[in-house]
Amino acid sequence: QVQLVESGGGLVQAGGSLRLSCTASGRTFSNYAMGWFRQAPGKEREFVALISWNGITYYSDSVKGRFTISRDSAKNTVYLQMNSLKLEDTAVYYCAARDTYSSAWYRHRNEYDYWGQGTQVTVSS
Secondary structure, three states, X not given: OOEEEEEOOEEXXXXXXXXXXXXXXXXXXXXXXXXXXEEOOOOOOEEEEEEOOOOOEEEOOOOOOOXXXXXXXXXXXXXXXXXXXXXXXXXXXXXXEEEOOOOXXXXXXXXXXXEOOOEEEEEEO
């Protein structure tokens, strides 16, 4: 069993930056693919970014070039650096984990084994 705890959300003006963190506990972190998803009110939960166990990254088109996903295996933590934030980035952001040594692009929520509780990101004008 893996527990995921997100932090770092908050209120930020458009054009600003935030860094989200997701800390894992319970099992070995290094062999997990770690993803970030988000869900805005009235919308489906959508893929944002993924980092594989060996550091390969994937991004949705809507965040590519603005967001950066990274991981620190020594700290069992994955980060999402969000720059040039837009109003449409407002959502609850969720961290997810998949137990795999594959570097495939897991972009669907049902491909993940564990989820955090979410952290709110609100971008204001």
